[in-house]
Amino acid sequence: MNRTFRKYHRQIAIILCFPLFLTVLTGMCFTIVHEWFHQRELGEFLLHIHTLEIIHLEKIYPLLNGLGLIGLLITGFSMTGLFRQRTDDTKSKAS
Known part of the structure; x- marks a missing residue:
């Protein structure tokens, strides 16, 4: 999934x-x-x-920029591991 x-x-x-x-x-x-420079024409361009x-x-x-950024955020957050289910390895090791 991460891949x-x-x-x-x-x-x-x-x-x-x-x-x-x-x-x-x-x-x-x-x-x-x-x-800063008050250049109205260049600013409009x-x-x-x-x-x-x-x-x-x-x-x-x-809209396309926004949807793309949302896609990057979702895939990026999923790769961080913040949403992974934790296993109970620590409990079994402590016993």
């Missing part, structure tokens, strides 16, 4: 690498350009890239 989650986690991470990097980078650049409005994906892009 399956590792496989899915790796595949989702490879698929989401560029979209998430683009979202983070343009979000940071928008804040710097718009708030970065926002269009941030939401992929340039290629008319602004309605589905955030």
